[in-house]
Amino acid sequence: MFESAEIGHSIDKETYRKAVPPLREALLDAQYELKQKPDFPVLILIHGFDGAGRGETMNLLNAWLDPRLVRAVAFGDINDEARERPWMWRYWRELPQKGRIGMFFGSYYSDVLFSRVYGETERNDFDARIHDILRLERMLANDGVLILKFWFHLSREGQKKRLKALEKDSANAWRVTEKDWQHYELYDKIRKNAEHMMRLTNTAFSPWIVVDGSDAHYRSLAVGKALLEAIRNRQARDHVFVARSDTPLLARPIDEKLLLDTLTLDQTVDKEHYRTELDRLQGRLNGLTRDPRFAQRSLVLVFEGNDAAGKGGAIRRITQALDVRRYRIVPVAAPTEEERAQPWLWRFWRHVPGKGKVAIFDRSWYGRVLVERVEGFASEGDWMRAYYEINDFEHQLVENGAIVVKFWLAISKDEQLQRFKLREETGFKRFKITEEDWRNREKWEDYKLAVCDMIDRTSTSAVPWTMVEANNKHYARLKILATVCNALEARLEAGA
Amino acid sequence: MFESAEIGHSIDKETYRKAVPPLREALLDAQYELKQKPDFPVLILIHGFDGAGRGETMNLLNAWLDPRLVRAVAFGDINDEARERPWMWRYWRELPQKGRIGMFFGSYYSDVLFSRVYGETERNDFDARIHDILRLERMLANDGVLILKFWFHLSREGQKKRLKALEKDSANAWRVTEKDWQHYELYDKIRKNAEHMMRLTNTAFSPWIVVDGSDAHYRSLAVGKALLEAIRNRQARDHVFVARSDTPLLARPIDEKLLLDTLTLDQTVDKEHYRTELDRLQGRLNGLTRDPRFAQRSLVLVFEGNDAAGKGGAIRRITQALDVRRYRIVPVAAPTEEERAQPWLWRFWRHVPGKGKVAIFDRSWYGRVLVERVEGFASEGDWMRAYYEINDFEHQLVENGAIVVKFWLAISKDEQLQRFKLREETGFKRFKITEEDWRNREKWEDYKLAVCDMIDRTSTSAVPWTMVEANNKHYARLKILATVCNALEARLEAGA
Secondary structure, eight states, X not given: OOGGGGSOOOOOHHHHHHHHHHHHHXXXXXXXXXXXXXXXXXXXXXXXXXXXSHHHHHHHHXXXXXXXXXXXXXOOSOOHHHHTSOXXXXXXXXXXXXXXXXXXXXXXXXXXXXXXXXXOSOHHHHHHHHHHHHHHHHHHHHTTOEEEEEEEXXXXXXXXXXXXXXXXXXXXXXXXXXXXXXXHHTHHHHHHHHHHHHHHHOOSSSOEEEEEOSOHHHXXXXXXXXXXXXXXXXXXXXXXXXXXXXXXXXXXXXXXXXXXXXXXXXXXXXXXXXXXXXXXXXXXHHHHHHSGGGGGOEEEEEEEESTTSSHHHHHHHHHTTSOTTTEEEEEOOSOOHHHHTSOTTHHHHTTOOXXXXXXXXXXXXXXXXXHHHHTTSSOHXXXXXXXXXXXXXXXXXXXXXXXXXXXXXXXXXXXXXXXXXXXXXXXXXXXXXXXXXXXXXXXXXXXXXXXXXXXXXXXXXXXXXXXXXXXXXXXXXXXXXXXHHHHHHHHHHHTO | OXXXXXXXOOOOHHHHHHHHHHXXXXXXXXXXXXXXXXXXXXXXXXXXXXXXXXXXXXXXXXXXXXXXXXXXXXXXXXXXXXXXSOXXXXXXXXXXXXXXXXXXXXXXXXXXXXXXXXXXXXXXXXXXXXXXXXXXXXXXXXXXXXXXXXXXXXOHHHHHHHHHHHHHSTTTGGGOOHHHHHHHHTHHHHHHHHHHHHHHHOOSSSOEXXXXXXXXXXXXXXXXXXXXXXXXXXXXXXXXXXXXXXSOOOOSOTTXXXXXXXXXXXXXXXXXXXXXXXXXXXXXXXXXXXXXXXXXXXXXXXXXXXTTSSHHHHHHHHHTTSOTTTEEEEEOOSOOHHHHTSOTTHHXXXXXXXXXXXXXXXXXXXXXXXXXXXXXXXXXXXXHHHHHHHHHHHHHHHHTTEEEEEEEEEOXXXXXXXXXXXXXXXXXXXXXXXXXXXXHHHTHHHHHHHHHHHHHHHOOSSSOEEEEEOSSHHHHHHHHHHHHHHHHHHHHHHTO
């Protein structure tokens, strides 16, 4: 969820100075058009970690927009009037009307999140209230409200740095309160519960927008552009299209820095080390699958990656360590006729492993948000809701005791070219290279964006993605084996 | 939920004999067209009380339809293969493919309902699993599955009668098992939990169809016609329209017997009795609102009814008993400009009363599924989802401690005519009659259907509708006052 927001985004002062005036003008234009043609209201929810610039952003938007058409509401502690009524009441009464922009600071999400973080609500009540929110937002979306939900993010280390920096700055020291430091102590708890809450409310009609909060320039431009794009998208539509939001997915960050670009693809290991480690890890994996505790669990391995990134080879290094009765490789290509006659997830449900078993997916349900998205095989509404459906599916696996480990094998474009050529030249590898591979290669950048979106929207603490630097096959295989072993061991130890 | 299914429907043998052959032929035609153009699968879920004809109906459909294109699956106890996997797995693998019809006997709803009835799941877990179902059905609907959910209903008395009758019939005695009688003992528990489950899953894209199960002819025709209509509706569409289902609402029952027609509208009380009872009930109501326990509750009264049914007079008899600081009358007419600029429920959320207060709605949010439906002010998708949204809204009120009492004041068409004429003739009453009233009167039958739908879809044990026979104003007022007092007293006693 927070992957792309933790790679360190920033915009330099000069770029920011140049970008702001046209952005402000465009925002004002959009706002006036909205006033002239008040077809829908805009509801902006501001959430995230203390110190991540939530208050500053609200002030900024108030300054950039025509304040007569904007209403910012900060929800503090609940008062008597609200306490006597259903908990949603105080949010209902502050909803912006058509043609206007409403900003909620500390909305219903804060109520739900912090009563969970403070231990006032049980997990089940937490979920029940999250479902209250889901129903509310679905109704609002159906009624035409354009909802933008921002999560301003900081890593744990980043939050500490920001709070200290603010304290040192006399103009901003007031922003840092005792409560902020208390929340910092609760960082892991907040993060874990926020992620759960966001996963369940990250719908196609109202997705979360996670913004790196560490750099003020980046943060401000990102929010401003997202808001502008959402309003413009909706204005270009002649009806509300509930199956998908007008919120931009923000795949292409404004500083052009992509999660995948942060990988150092050329990591290597020497041959000797590879041999010993491979043996050791395979032995460890074998032992773990024979562990009596594994008899009550199952293992689901998902392999995705660039064409020719070495998925097959990595999978073989895993199966070499497994009892053949215990695992099953599921190669995923275009759906069969039987599969096309079913809801799209059906063909993956078929292969859910039983207890003590391993299912290895060579490509997977993620094709929905990769190839089907990029090639247009799935409609925008369909692949957008797929993130939610995938998270739900994997969550059901995990609840049932499965250990799910997902890999994205990344190679550079050059490395891919060399491997393609090698495949064409090598007789017994020629079946591995097709026209389609060359065509996909032409869409390298589109796929990259889709992959970053996918990781951000489907990586959760229970089912995280592991990105594998795969220019060197040996390095990649060892990383994959070690990740599987560690995940297995940790989850068997934890017992859940 | 079960109102219309408990008024006793039946179809005589002769009518049935005549209706079946064309229905079967039409079903076969629809089925072959579906096979020729396999655009979607049909999933039929069969639920309801033991003895209500679920098994017979499945057999019947199997006989009526081409069985090569139908698959009936009875889900019994869970086996090892399924136990090792997420609980939804065994339903996923039995989904019908496009062009085919699948019938589930004892689907995921049974798992969830009976583990609750047997006390194996807590209320919160019950809700969590209901939400699992909601997500599943939303996904299936998005993927084009046409879902028909039948609930075969029997009253408690009706179930006893049916089980005894089956036992006496040597050909059917085998149908009645020990377990059926055990379930009969649990009738109230099953009904209460089924209603809760059905309320939460009674969505616009997949509504429940409640069928009176006491008469085999009625039941069979009702199911057959609903199935036919749903398939034909979908085939007539060129795309899946998820905002609303193709399931017919069944407002006009096949035996033409409507819930509203079962009322005896001409009930009277003598003048003397009226005077004494009015005084007594007003005194009782006053006392109840002064009860210290009421300080932690609130009261929401909803008045709907035919034009000129006497809502205003009844409301006055209530307010006469209340401290003026305690209540507020909310007259609901066409929305103001401010209200139209908001999500549709907003204008009612505004008037949610605080603790110790009474809000009296003279017309209400039900206008959405009455006048807005009948006059076409709301789109089909919008009013269909309104049932769900209304139930959700009222549920939030109840969870917060409100006592919600809803009245439908029914008068006959003749009585209305007399009252309209009287209003036109009486100077000080002339403001009460408009052109619109005369126009509404022309749509008497349409309104009647909308009212029956409304009551069936929004009457729950926590927030039931009370139908008031209102041809005699005195009788109506006493019934209303007594109902309010009883509801108030019962809920104050119960403490929740």
